[in-house]
Amino acid sequence: MVMIKIIIEYGLIILLVILLRTYIITPVQVNGDSMQDTLFNDDIMLLNIIGYRTNKIERFDIIVFKHNNESLIKRVVGLPGEFVEYRNNNLYIDGNFIAENFIFQYRTTDFSLLDIGYDKVPSDTYFVLGDNRNNSTDSRYIGFISKKNIMGKANFILFPFERFGVVR
DSSP: HHHHHHHHEEEEEEEEHHHHHHHHHEEEEEESSSSTTTTTTEEEEEHHHHHHHOOOOOOOEEEEEEETTEEEEEEEEEEEEOOOOEEEEEEHHHHHHOOOOOOOBSSOOOOOOGGGGGOOOOOEEEEOOOTTTTTTOOHHHHHHHHHGGGGEEEEEEESSGOEEEOOO
């Protein structure tokens, strides 16, 4: 009787952990230098799965998405229906200057969606960039990110401990 109770308790704990990691939050590791100086290779972050499903994706959110069976982490710059361009290292959305309040490495080379054959970000997709603009496989090269491929938002560093906390 006692053994059955223990098995049930451990089973419930295991089930809770599986549900938590599948539907709410799970750890994710940064792989590569494309998000420096915001995130660094091997940083461990919390991937907020449920927050992405309950709150809309906003400009400058850091997201994790699937691309060619690989998980990539980038910053959302363009939202569905917007025209994105960079001129003189400045972001313009629909012709309006948008201040970027985070540090990104290097100059962003001038470009616009017209350079890749679009006049706006298609519906249910996003335009993403890495913060390390010279070393990032992002929407300039792989195209728009479909909403269905987004795994969640990542905005909390767990490790290394000296950088523990919310990141923007």
